[in-house]
Amino acid sequence: MTITIFFDDGGVINDNNIRGQQWKKFVGEYYSARFGGDPEVWGEANHKLINLLFDIFWRDGKENFDDYQSFYDDFKKNMVLGMFKEAGKIPPKEINVEEVYNSASQYVIPKVRSAIPGVIDSIKQLFARGFILYTASGAVSIEMKMYLEGLGVSQYFVEFYGPDLINTWKSGPDYYKALFNHSRVDPTKAIIIDDQPRFLYNALNEGTNVIQACITGQHEPQFPFFVKNMGDLVPTIENLIESSNI
Numbered sequence: 001m002t003i004t005i006f007f008d009d010g011g012v013i014n015d016n017n018i019r020g021q022q023w024k025k026f027v028g029e030y031y032s033a034r035f036g037g038d039p040e041v042w043g044e045a046n047h048k049l050i051n052l053l054f055d056i057f058w059r060d061g062k063e064n065f066d067d068y069q070s071f072y073d074d075f076k077k078n079m080v081l082g083m084f085k086e087a088g089k090i091p092p093k094e095i096n097v098e099e100v101y102n103s104a105s106q107y108v109i110p111k112v113r114s115a116i117p118g119v120i121d122s123i124k125q126l127f128a129r130g131f132i133l134y135t136a137s138g139a140v141s142i143e144m145k146m147y148l149e150g151l152g153v154s155q156y157f158v159e160f161y162g163p164d165l166i167n168t169w170k171s172g173p174d175y176y177k178a179l180f181n182h183s184r185v186d187p188t189k190a191i192i193i194d195d196q197p198r199f200l201y202n203a204l205n206e207g208t209n210v211i212q213a214c215i216t217g218q219h220e221p222q223f224p225f226f227v228k229n230m231g232d233l234v235p236t237i238e239n240l241i242e243s244s245n246i
Contacts, residue, residue, distance in 0.1 A: 006136035011195030019114035045086035118230030
């Protein structure tokens, strides 16, 4: 029987705290080399804007955008132009904000090394045992692919699901429904691995199986199957399969 496993990213594959510090360094390098100025100033600008723009998104909600792609296009524009403002720089007159945003991501992401200990080995073991692997992230698919390429495990995944591929926000209740419909995966034969309880409850509502990653200490276990060490992921999956008769 084929079982499909969907991995979240932050808190499951990558440690966001480590990743955030690396992003500051590398994005500062990129903007400084291309537009001049102090790389540390550019890095701090990026760090501030990431928190600010996502706070605005969570506060104002999705009602300001027709769909996810509209939000993402707006995010790119505000991020790039905001970087110049925060760094005290004037953007070039003919700046292409999408090109700058994408080029910066292509420079930074392959350099990031923030894998949670044990997750790379677990991914390899699961693939070797015949499990079908996808991501189910809040990050866009091309970025997820680049992160996993940097970690040397992208080849083990069938698809890199983020909101862009299914045009559905992960924060909404329909994310997993859209995910299963698009991938044509039977939710009863799938396992969602995520750290955030609200997402796992949404997944349960679609009739799938869940494992909570409690690695960072941000969330206490709220589900029967959970891991506090990614080295325990494979046996935990096996226990879930045996207990649930998948």
